[in-house]
Amino acid sequence: DQQVKQNSPSLSVQEGRISILNCDYTNSMFDYFLWYKKYPAEGPTFLISISSIKDKNEDGRFTVFLNKSAKHLSLHIVPSQPGDSAVYFCAASVSTGANNLFFGTGTRLTVIP
């Protein structure tokens, strides 16, 4: 049973525009959410996180929004750059310790120069 879902396997965006990646979850016990970025032949690297006590967290060009009632979160990248082209994984945990992460299936973002 996939508890974290990323329904868009791929997304293409022009350089300079906004990229919006979406993630849905089913387990209401999740209270900590993370986005990881993965380049080919490398392991995932942490990008940004959000606790369930917040509805928005921003770090430079990256902003994560959380809608607890809809069990939905999204990652906004503004402006998108070619170097942002990668696979993005949404992950969730039942604690801010983030020890047991449940990952989505990933969205491949391509930023077109």
Next chain:
Amino acid sequence: EAGVAQSPRYKIIEKRQSVAFWCNPISGHATLYWYQQILGQGPKLLIQFQNNGVVDDSQLPKDRFSAERLKGVDSTLKIQPAKLEDSAVYLCASSLVAGRQYFGPGTRLTVL
């Protein structure tokens, strides 16, 4: 600061053979994780260690998979015997007792 190291990076074996993967976590990280990532899916936790004790191995297929963490530092994950469906990338990650996980580059296993 050195990251999480894994070896080998690639491995090709035939079904029913055995294989072992090695992971060296970031120095000082008490918690170590092994994940399996099948093509087209997200990483799935196989086992979590804290120091040299197992915290969670509920997703580990114990009839063929085993893992150990020697002296609370390095770890090995073994598959014996391998099946075709074990073809995947095996990721090792480490963290402080609680907190952000740092991933290694992974080992890509192909079972023929």
